[in-house]
Amino acid sequence: MPTGIHRSRLRDHFRALLQLNHLRVTPERLIVFDEICSLQTHFDADDILARLKQRHAAISRATVYRTIELLEKYGVIRRSKLTGVKSHFELTLERRHHEHMICTSCGKVIEFESKGIESIQQVICREYHFTMTYHYLHIFGICDDCAKR
Amino acid sequence: MPTGIHRSRLRDHFRALLQLNHLRVTPERLIVFDEICSLQTHFDADDILARLKQRHAAISRATVYRTIELLEKYGVIRRSKLTGVKSHFELTLERRHHEHMICTSCGKVIEFESKGIESIQQVICREYHFTMTYHYLHIFGICDDCAKR
DNA sequence: GTATATGCAAAGTATTTGCATTAGG
DNA sequence: CCTAATGCAAATACTTTGCATATAC
Numbered sequence: 583m584p585t586g587i588h589r590s591r592l593r594d595h596f597r598a599l600l601q602l603n604h605l606r607v608t609p610e611r612l613i614v615f616d617e618i619c620s621l622q623t624h625f626d627a628d629d630i631l632a633r634l635k636q637r638h639a640a641i642s643r644a645t646v647y648r649t650i651e652l653l654e655k656y657g658v659i660r661r662s663k664l665t666g667v668k669s670h671f672e673l674t675l676e677r678r679h680h681e682h683m684i685c686t687s688c689g690k691v692i693e694f695e696s697k698g699i700e701s702i703q704q705v706i707c708r709e710y711h712f713t714m715t716y717h718y719l720h721i722f723g724i725c726d727d728c729a730k731r
Numbered sequence: 732m733p734t735g736i737h738r739s740r741l742r743d744h745f746r747a748l749l750q751l752n753h754l755r756v757t758p759e760r761l762i763v764f765d766e767i768c769s770l771q772t773h774f775d776a777d778d779i780l781a782r783l784k785q786r787h788a789a790i791s792r793a794t795v796y797r798t799i800e801l802l803e804k805y806g807v808i809r810r811s812k813l814t815g816v817k818s819h820f821e822l823t824l825e826r827r828h829h830e831h832m833i834c835t836s837c838g839k840v841i842e843f844e845s846k847g848i849e850s851i852q853q854v855i856c857r858e859y860h861f862t863m864t865y866h867y868l869h870i871f872g873i874c875d876d877c878a879k880r
Numbered sequence: 881g882t883a884t885a886t887g888c889a890a891a892g893t894a895t896t897t898g899c900a901t902t903a904g905g
Numbered sequence: 906c907c908t909a910a911t912g913c914a915a916a917t918a919c920t921t922t923g924c925a926t927a928t929a930c
Contacts, residue, residue: 606904606909627894642912647895660871668894683861692859702847703870710841711875712832719868721852726860755884755929776919791887796920817919 592619599656610641614649618659624670657715674716681719692725741768748805759790763798767808767822773840775817811867830867834874841874 596615600607617633618625627646634641650671653659659671681699683692699719707714745764749756766782767774776795783790799820802808808820811831819840830848832841848868856863 604909608904608910610911640912644896644913645911648910651896657871683855683859692861694855694859696851696855698851699848699868702845702851706832706843706845707870707872710832710843711878712834712841712870712872713878714870714872716872717868717870719848719866721856721861721863721866723856723861723863723865729860729862757885757929759886789887793888793921794886797885800921 596658599658603656605652610645611649611652613639613641614646615653615658618653618671618673621673624672626668626670628668660716679716681721683721683723683725745807748807752805754801759794760798760801762788762790763795764802764807767802767820770822772842773811773819773821775819777817828865830870832870832872832874834872834877837874837877839874839876 593612593616596612597607600611613634614630617630617637617639621629621633627643627650630646630650631643634646650659654661654671657674660674661669661671679700680693680695683694696719703714703717706712742761742765745761746756749760762783763779766779766786766788770778770782776792776799779795779799780790780792783795799808803810803820806823809823811819811821828849829842829844832843833839834841845868852863852866855861
């Protein structure tokens with residue numbers, strides 16, 4: 583899915599993604615997708631189920647799981663197991679790809695971009711015959727301000 | 732726990748950690764800890780159970796889970812945000828740094844090293860006056876085998 | 881001796897799946 | 906039409922927990 587898409591056009595892109603992959607555009611899929619897009623944070627399957635219930639959209643648990651699986655497979659959302667038990671997901675609508683540098687002392691997050699890392703990744707993925715959908719680089723350490731203290 | 736400890740001394744450090752925290756040094760804990768140290772990759776609870784069984788060490792599932800929880804709590808292992816339903820862990824010391832490539836279809840994790848990424852990071856950290864303690868690069872996508880299906 | 885750790889089995893969550901039914905292309 | 910998608914309920918996977926027993930200190 584392309585980056586930097588305006589919210590109102592997301593649904594059209596999802597529809598296109600389904601059609602391109604010979605998958606059916608069902609109301610259930612569109613509703614689950616809309617719900618995920620409306621979330622501004624990480625979510626898990628139950629979050630979606632709860633919000634659907636609140637909206638009186640009777641979509642089954644199985645369909646929610648299956649739609650999440652589909653979205654992950656096509657790189658629309660990504661899984662990150664934050665807690666010990668459930669899987670958490672996040673929409674991959676990166677405005678522009680960036681990496682994170684996290685200060686373990688004050689918690690500050692510095693975002694940066696690196697052409698070099700992107701190209702190294704391409705080389706590595708080719709070497710392993712791996713088709714990348716997304717990546718993230720997290721650098722942990724001590725920021726300038728904290729080092730001075 | 733200090734880093735860069737020789738393998739044979741790891742057990743002593745674990746023992747000290749337990750004593751310092753008024754926890755009991757039980758054979759079960761030592762065996763589970765040794766097993767984790769002997770692994771060269773990330774692992775999950777079942778990996779440990781399977782290896783223990785193979786070694787005819789009859790340690791219960793509950794104890795393995797409880798020991799893993801303890802080790803995570805004291806920072807000896809860390810939960811890594813990989814894919815799938817299980818929780819994966821990694822020893823926080825003694826490992827040579829490596830990156831992860833995760834197949835979002837089958838869950839396979841490919842580890843690799845990259846000198847290039849290391850050096851780019853050094854440049855970036857210098858630019859931001861950031862003192863790195865550790866980092867991880869996760870590349871998500873579809874592996875060769877899954878792409879063929 | 882006493883409190884903590886273990887083992888077992890049962891309970892608790894999260895997720896997946898088989899199958900009959902529905903509906904998109 | 907035909908096949909993929911849905912809903913339901915049952916199955917499975919992973920993890921936690923209550924309790925009696927064992928054991929480290």
